[in-house]
Amino acid sequence: MNYELDKFEHDASGSRFDDVAVIIPCLDEALSIADVVTGFRHHLPGAQIHVCDNGSSDNTAAVARQAGAIVCTEANKGKGHALRRLFRDTEAEIYIMVDGDMTYDISTVVDLIEKVRRDGIDLMVGTRVTEDGAAYRRGHRFGNKLLSNTVAWLFQKKLGDMLSGYRIMSRRFVKSFPISAQGFEIETEMTIHAFQVEAAYAEAPVTYFARADGSTSKLSTYKDGFFILRTIADLLVLERPVMVFGGIGLAMILASVFWFLPVLAEYYRTGLVMRFPTLVVCATIGLTGLISIFSGIILAGVARSRRDQKRLSFLSFKRVPRTAAQTTSLETLRGNI
Numbered sequence: 001m002n003y004e005l006d007k008f009e010h011d012a013s014g015s016r017f018d019d020v021a022v023i024i025p026c027l028d029e030a031l032s033i034a035d036v037v038t039g040f041r042h043h044l045p046g047a048q049i050h051v052c053d054n055g056s057s058d059n060t061a062a063v064a065r066q067a068g069a070i071v072c073t074e075a076n077k078g079k080g081h082a083l084r085r086l087f088r089d090t091e092a093e094i095y096i097m098v099d100g101d102m103t104y105d106i107s108t109v110v111d112l113i114e115k116v117r118r119d120g121i122d123l124m125v126g127t128r129v130t131e132d133g134a135a136y137r138r139g140h141r142f143g144n145k146l147l148s149n150t151v152a153w154l155f156q157k158k159l160g161d162m163l164s165g166y167r168i169m170s171r172r173f174v175k176s177f178p179i180s181a182q183g184f185e186i187e188t189e190m191t192i193h194a195f196q197v198e199a200a201y202a203e204a205p206v207t208y209f210a211r212a213d214g215s216t217s218k219l220s221t222y223k224d225g226f227f228i229l230r231t232i233a234d235l236l237v238l239e240r241p242v243m244v245f246g247g248i249g250l251a252m253i254l255a256s257v258f259w260f261l262p263v264l265a266e267y268y269r270t271g272l273v274m275r276f277p278t279l280v281v282c283a284t285i286g287l288t289g290l291i292s293i294f295s296g297i298i299l300a301g302v303a304r305s306r307r308d309q310k311r312l313s314f315l316s317f318k319r320v321p322r323t324a325a326q327t328t329s330l331e332t333l334r335g336n337i
Contacts, residue, residue, distance in 0.1 A: 020047040020113065021092035024069070025082035029100035030058040032211070036098065037067035039106050044113075050090050051100065052082040060100070080181035080189075087174050095174050099165040104128075105207035112168055112204055122173040122199035123190070126166035126206035143228075147188065150232055154240065155195040160203050163187045163228075172317030173199055176310065185231040192235055196307050197314040238303055245296030252289030256282040 022040045026033055037049050051064040053073045065071045074085045083097070094113060098104055104126060116124050148162040165187065176197065181189045194201050237244050260282040263275050273279055 016046075017044040017113070018046040019093040020044055020096065021090045021094070022047055022049045022096045022098065023083070023086040023090055024049070024051045024064075024098055024100045025054060025079050025086065026051055026056065026060050026064065026100035027054045027077075027082075028056045028058050028060060030056070030060045030063045032102035033060055033064045033069075033100045034067040035102045036100050036106075037064055037069045039102075040096070040098075040109070041068055043106060043109050047096075048090065048092060050086055052086050054078070054082040064100075076182075078182040079184055080179055080186040083186055084179045087177065087179065093171050095169045095171070097165065097167045097169065101211050103209050103211060104166040105209065108204075108206065109168075115202070115204070116168050116170070119202070120200055121168075121202045122170040123194045123201050124168040125161060125164050125191075125201075125203045126168075127161035127203045128164055128166075128208035129205045130208040147228055147232065151188065151191060151195075154232075154236060155192070157195055157201070159191070162191050164206075166206055170199075172314055173197075175317055176314040178310075181231065183227055185228045188228050188231050189235075192239075193310070196239075197311045199314065238306075241299035241303060242296040245292045245299065249289040249292030249296065252285050252292065256286035256289065260286075 022044065024033070024036060029036075033051065037051070040047065040049055049069040051061070051069040051071045053061040053064070053071060055073070055075060055077055061071050061073065072085060072089065074082045087095075094116060096109065096113075098106070112124055112126070115121065144161060144163045148159040151157075151162055152159040163184075167187075167190070173194065177190065177193050179186065179189065193199075259278060263273065263279050263282070266275070267273055
């Protein structure tokens with residue numbers, strides 16, 4: 001009994017990572033998942049390691065469990081579904097999201113966690129750095145840059161690698177994040193959520209490696225690129241309705257005026273409206289444009305209200321000091337002995 005208490009005291013005071021959870025969504029990563037799990041167990045003693053098997057056809061779940069991970073399964077295919085399950089079922093103060101393909105250098109994870117704790121960061125993104133063209137293909141680099149620049153322009157923020165799968169997050173960020181994405185557009189949605197709630201955001205360079213021989217990427221360049229672009233378009237409508245609907249409305253009004261001017265000139269010259277159908281079409285397009293502008297203004301008010309609700313939800317989760325949590329656990333154990 002004394003030995004167990006001494007062991008608990010040593011673990012509680014010696015481990016800096018008992019409030020950390022590593023969450024790993026996986027699909028057919030049997031070749032590399034053991035290295036990922038053991039790597040984090042080595043660098044973060046005391047941390048929880050959770051793997052969500054997203055319907056693998058190989059023995060990913062068994063390998064992860066044997067390596068020491070807590071394994072769950074999610075039948076709905078897609079990275080978004082797997083992360084929704086992990087976010088919902090995992091309790092921690094700091095969450096580390098990482099892919100199960102062992103492409104991210106995890107040796108600097110301790111430094112990143114300390115920075116998150118010290119600076120009160122809610123979302124830390126590991127920006128990929130590599131000289132290996134096979135690890136980070138040129139097409140993916142271009143697509144990532146295009147998408148990152150689009151979102152950066154939309155929210156007036158600086159972004160280096162919006163699609164990185166290596167992220168360190170606070171509890172309040174994870175628990176206030178309403179995931180709607182199903183697949184690889186989840187990183188886009190996560191980044192935008194951080195900007196919506198004005199979460200403390202930071203980036204740090206992380207070395208990126210090529211996949212192990214025999215391992216294949218689940219990312220489809222065209223399919224997932226389309227989904228990400230659709231997500232950005234949807235968010236553009238939701239977050240900047242005045243710009244979208246106002247722009248459409250203004251274009252329609254200008255078009256109607258352009259087509260109406262010849263009709264007006266003819267009326268002044270002859271006193272007759274010879275092209276009455278054109279007049280009707282111009283009036284219809286112009287009124288539709290006005291409706292579009294007013295719709296954008298109304299939706300902007302709705303968007304502001306929705307952002308305020310999300311921000312209040314985000315702020316309702318308070319940070320729990322790590323030392324206080326450990327002290328409570330230790331006193332509870334002592335009371336039971």
